Amino acid sequence: MNDELESFSVTDWKYKAEGNKHIVICDGKGKVLRLVKLTGPLPEQESHSLQSRDGYPAKSPSLFITEHGSTENKDELDFMEHVVLPLMNNCDACHIPKYVQLSKLFYEEMRIRIDKDRPEHRKHKSLDCNAPGLLMHDHCFIPFSKQYQSLFANGLSSRSDLVTVEIKPKRGYMTTDAAMTEAKLSKHKVCQYCRTQIYRVVHGQRFKKCSFYCPLDLFSGVEECMNLALKELFRTPQNNFRIFRNGKLEFSQDIIDASRETCNITPDHLLQPLLSSNFFDDYSCVNDIMNLLVDLVRQSLLLPIVEKHDHETVISEHCLGLYLKEHLCKQTPQNAIQRTTNCAGKLPANCILGLIHSLQLLDHHSISDIKHHYDTVTSSGQLNLDLNEHLACDAPYSSDEWCTFINSILKNGNSASDRDEKHKSADLLRKFLVAKSFSDCSVMVSFQRIIDPSVKSLQHLKKSLSSRSPTAHLNMLQDKKGQNYIVSVAVVDTDPKFSQKIPDYYNQHTKIMEWWEKILQNSFFS
Numbered sequence: 001m002n003d004e005l006e007s008f009s010v011t012d013w014k015y016k017a018e019g020n021k022h023i024v025i026c027d028g029k030g031k032v033l034r035l036v037k038l039t040g041p042l043p044e045q046e047s048h049s050l051q052s053r054d055g056y057p058a059k060s061p062s063l064f065i066t067e068h069g070s071t072e073n074k075d076e077l078d079f080m081e082h083v084v085l086p087l088m089n090n091c092d093a094c095h096i097p098k099y100v101q102l103s104k105l106f107y108e109e110m111r112i113r114i115d116k117d118r119p120e121h122r123k124h125k126s127l128d129c130n131a132p133g134l135l136m137h138d139h140c141f142i143p144f145s146k147q148y149q150s151l152f153a154n155g156l157s158s159r160s161d162l163v164t165v166e167i168k169p170k171r172g173y174m175t176t177d178a179a180m181t182e183a184k185l186s187k188h189k190v191c192q193y194c195r196t197q198i199y200r201v202v203h204g205q206r207f208k209k210c211s212f213y214c215p216l217d218l219f220s221g222v223e224e225c226m227n228l229a230l231k232e233l234f235r236t237p238q239n240n241f242r243i244f245r246n247g248k249l250e251f252s253q254d255i256i257d258a259s260r261e262t263c264n265i266t267p268d269h270l271l272q273p274l275l276s277s278n279f280f281d282d283y284s285c286v287n288d289i290m291n292l293l294v295d296l297v298r299q300s301l302l303l304p305i306v307e308k309h310d311h312e313t314v315i316s317e318h319c320l321g322l323y324l325k326e327h328l329c330k331q332t333p334q335n336a337i338q339r340t341t342n343c344a345g346k347l348p349a350n351c352i353l354g355l356i357h358s359l360q361l362l363d364h365h366s367i368s369d370i371k372h373h374y375d376t377v378t379s380s381g382q383l384n385l386d387l388n389e390h391l392a393c394d395a396p397y398s399s400d401e402w403c404t405f406i407n408s409i410l411k412n413g414n415s416a417s418d419r420d421e422k423h424k425s426a427d428l429l430r431k432f433l434v435a436k437s438f439s440d441c442s443v444m445v446s447f448q449r450i451i452d453p454s455v456k457s458l459q460h461l462k463k464s465l466s467s468r469s470p471t472a473h474l475n476m477l478q479d480k481k482g483q484n485y486i487v488s489v490a491v492v493d494t495d496p497k498f499s500q501k502i503p504d505y506y507n508q509h510t511k512i513m514e515w516w517e518k519i520l521q522n523s524f525f526s
Contacts, residue, residue, distance in 0.1 A: 006371075010106060013033065014026055014113075016249065018118065018122055021037055030139065031136070032135075035133050036072060038125065038126070046325060073134055074099065079395070079437075080494065081096055086406050093489055094494070098135040100135070132397070140164040140247040141446065142446050144187060160448055160449035161446070162281045162448050163245055163274075165243055165297050165444075167297070169218055170355065171215055172242065173361060189318065189320055190319055190320050191319040193213075198324060209331070211233075212235070214229060214232075218341055220315045221346050223298065227341035230298060235267055237251070237253045238254070241253075243274075245277055251267075256270060271286045279447070295479060297445055299487075300475075301353045301445070302353065303352070303477075305355075307469065310351055313349060313358065315345050320515045329455075350470065356438050360433045370429065373428045374503070377391055377393070377426050380452050391426045393430050432502075436497045437495060440497075442492050442493045443489060449484070450485045452485065473488050
């Protein structure tokens with residue numbers, strides 16, 4: 001790790017996006033910096049304003065100074081290197097960021113520079129000026145590799161805008177809960193995402209409008225069901241769906257909400273500006289844009305990105321969330337889509353969704369079981385620091401115990417069976433935490449249309465792409481009109497989850513399930 005300060009100029013960077021824990025800024029040339037956020041005011045003695053320098057306050061009142069962010073970034077790099085990459089078959093859909101030290105002045109000036117671009121509901125959290133940043137590739141751009149350059153040196157001289165779709169798929173399988181009887185489960189099988197969505201909307205938490213998106217549809221591998229899922233993300237993106245053009249955010253829930261404050265506008269209207277892009281030259285209406293992107297994204301999510309596995313994941317579960325959302329959230333889907341199939345299908349194990357789904361399935365226990373194993377491990381002392389007994393379930397991810405655990409998963413899909421109860425419990429907790437990371441990750445899919453290629457250049461492209469090993473960076477797709485596109489996919493936001501949060505997960509789940517059981521006692525659902 002390099003402790004030297006990076007000499008970045010604030011004027012080279014601009015606001016890109018943010019989530020609950022991080023703010024992302026970009027240079028518009030293929031790089032992003034991810035900066036850590038914290039909550040709370042500065043100590044009173046540090047909050048007074050000092051003399052300004054070149055128009056910027058020397059001390060910003062909403063900056064924070066702690067050691068937490070530094071540790072968090074280091075842990076994340078270790079988690080990426082020692083856990084995520086091996087479990088993802090070391091595929092090029094994953095990238096290890098660079099750890100960079102930044103000056104406090106850079107943070108102070110950047111905070112003011114990006115303030116006008118940040119959503120109001122995010123401003124209660126600001127930057128941790130003591131935490132290093134993570135420098136990484138901007139996945140709104142196709143990696144500028146030698147192979148990518150060579151394609152355009154052989155006649156592919158005309159390219160469209162870059163269009164990128166970001167999806168947070170969420171957990172793509174049905175969980176069970178020990179508190180629910182089999183009779184109730186069989187009659188009202190609803191996935192965790194849909195159940196939580198209904199609870200939050202009914203209780204006015206986070207979102208006022210219910211999303212009819214269901215992760216089980218997306219992970220089904222069935223064209224009709226995947227298309228349904230993607231169209232629902234267009235209609236109600238929430239924090240699960242965004243569209244960028246040439247690296248600039250064009251479509252998101254924040255943009256929709258901001259537009260509705262000034263006029264009653266629909267998500268469809270906000271897609272209208274994209275029609276000016278040469279990416280959509282052959283399309284004349286917003287519905288065409290949505291259908292094209294749905295088709296391209298679905299194809300991309302099923303592309304092989306690692307060597308062929310000898311199995312497919314059979315998806316046979318069906319979630320009743322769509323039906324229950326209509327009645328409990330008092331909403332009707334924008335288009336009353338009737339499924340002609342039950343969304344039972346096969347998901348290729350070597351596509352991006354297949355890899356993510358297999359890692360989500362590391363955990364098949366209920367949160368009640370996980371809490372029990374957490375209590376088992378912690379009964380003798382601290383869960384995280386007892387390295388001598390090899391019970392550590394969090395960082396350091398380079399430890400021998402984590403290495404043994406990962407190797408065991410890669411070898412036989414399971415952890416060793418000849419271990420005592422506490423070590424078995426620790427392995428189950430690791431599985432839970434890894435699965436949760438992959439249930440909260442995002443997938444970035446970037447497209448570039450090849451405009452009027454010659455027959456010779458197109459043949460070169462197809463030959464070049466078919467002669468190499470599967471990759472996430474450079475593949476080719478065709479739309480229904482025969483237009484050709486270069487596509488790149490990546491997995492991001494695979495942050496480590498921490499065992500200390502397990503009691504919180506359990507308490508949150510218990511609250512939702514207690515409410516859910518009361519709902520199911522209603523005569524309407526009996």
